Amino acid sequence: MSKPALDPRDPLGFDELFDAEDLAVRDTVRAWCNDRVMPYVADWFESGELPGIRELARELGSIGALGMHLEGYGCAGATAVQYGLACVELEAADSGLRSLVSVQGSLAMYAIHRWGSEEQKQRWLPGMAAGEIIGCFGLTEPDHGSDPASMRTHAKREGGDWVLNGRKMWITNGSVAGVAVVWAQTDDGIRGFAVPTDTPGFSAPEIKHKASLRASVTSELVMDDVRLPAEAAFPEVRGLKGPLSCLNQARYGIVWGAMGAARSCLEAAREYSISREQFGRPIAGFQLTQAKLADMSLELNKGLLLALHLGRRMDAGTLRPEQVSYGKLNNVREAIEIARTARTILGANGISFEYPVMRHAANLESVLTYEGTVEMHQLVIGQALTGENAFR
Structure with missing residues (x-):
């Protein structure tokens, strides 16, 4: 039996470890990146912007790339391996693009899918899976990166509402997001909140002058007496x-x-x-x-x-x-x-x-x-x- 020629792009025959569905997912994402990103991404990086991010998000939703490893609510229900193969292709185009997808699916959508109420899931996840709603994830703060337990952002009860105050830093998708998952100190520990970004007191100024991830939207989140209804809080999870x-x-x-x-x-x-x-x-x-x-x-x-x-x-x-x-x-x-x-x-x-x-x-x-x-x-x-x- 003759041995196949060695492919310098796949010298160990890595592709043989996947089934047809795995490779189809990979090839779909690769083709989209080659068509919609590769011809333009160097210019985006040089100019320090990601133009048409909302259109790109909708296109990524249309190929099932957003929250693809989650089940239900319009998500593709792909395997973890298929999601990984998609991440390879996205980052081969640009890390900023993979960050857009990771923050959407693995941070914001996953947080709501894993910890949110059924009402929160129904409200946010279908639109996020379709790319109609962009999400961001607020954990890192200006003075607390590797030590999130020391975060200063806090939420206090006022009647039936929560009032949220604080700042988050280096937040991918922040200034284009429709919902922000924000983690804050409360009287009963760290809790998560699904915050509509049009809520009064919430702002997300974009961070400029980056030498890295330039083809990506990076923002600060500022919360100044952001009043949220009780149902904005994730109902059960406490702590880190x-x-x-x-x-x-x-x-x-x-x-x-x-x-x-x-x-x-x-x-x-x-x-x-x-x-x-x-x-x-x-x-x-x-x-x-x-x-x-x-x-x-x-x-x-x-x-x-x-x-x-x-x-x-x-x-x-x-x-x-x-x-x-x-x-x-x-x-x-x-x-x-x-x-x-x-x-x-x-x-x-x-x-x-x-x-x-x-x-x-x-x-x-x-x-x-x-x-x-x-x-x-x-x-x-x-x-x-x-x-x-x-x-x-």
Whole structure:
């Protein structure tokens, strides 16, 4: 029996690990990205904007990409692995695009789906799944990022209402959202609220002057005596269990997505090395270039296999948060290294927006920090290995 030729884009035969439905989901998202994002994203990044975000959200809803791993309420009910494959394609286009989808589905929609009342689910989720309503997730504050338990945003009872005050920072989708999931201190612990963004006292000024995630809407949330009815609060969940469960979902998407950015960088470098000639031959023929390509391909495919393993565990209901930390820590760290190495192969051309490498490298610096910094994931893993809590 003859062996198939090795595909440099899939040297380990990774595609053979998926069924036809998995690949169909991947190919649908890939085709949409190639048509609607890739021709324009370098310009979006350079100009620091994501024009037509509401139209893009509706299109993403039409292909089932928003909240795709959730059941009911207009959601696609896809597997965790299928969601992961979609994240690879979205981030291969741009981390900002994957962030739009992750915040919508894994943070805002998941929070309402997991912790909201039936009334909240019916009110928000169908429109969010269709992309008609954009959501955001307010946890991080100007002075409290890795330590959300110390948040200062608070909600107090006044009669039958809640009155919400505080600020949130670095909020993806904030200024275009129709609903904000906001976490706040209350007299009975941290609670979540589904906040209509047209409520008086709520504002979301956009954050400018970013050197990363430029093709993404990032905002501050300001809540100044925002009065909400009692039914705006998530009815049961108390403490950090609520927001951390959502972060675990978003981190899972990053485990896959970071490999999309890495794949884009590797492929750009590989193709460039074949066409670029120096000293009378393609630079792909030099040992140092081949060593770089081999190491990048090795780490990319190891990361993809790790992501798939975690995805299978999530689908089986056995995935632990500490295991997601392994994936987030490793895959984003390796993706950044792949981007930096790819840049060296492209030389000066590596900083040009004609190629995706520097854009991905800049974006991955943000991805490394959000949903848990390197240090936080190291401590999560360290505690799992030793039983000792080193956070405080």
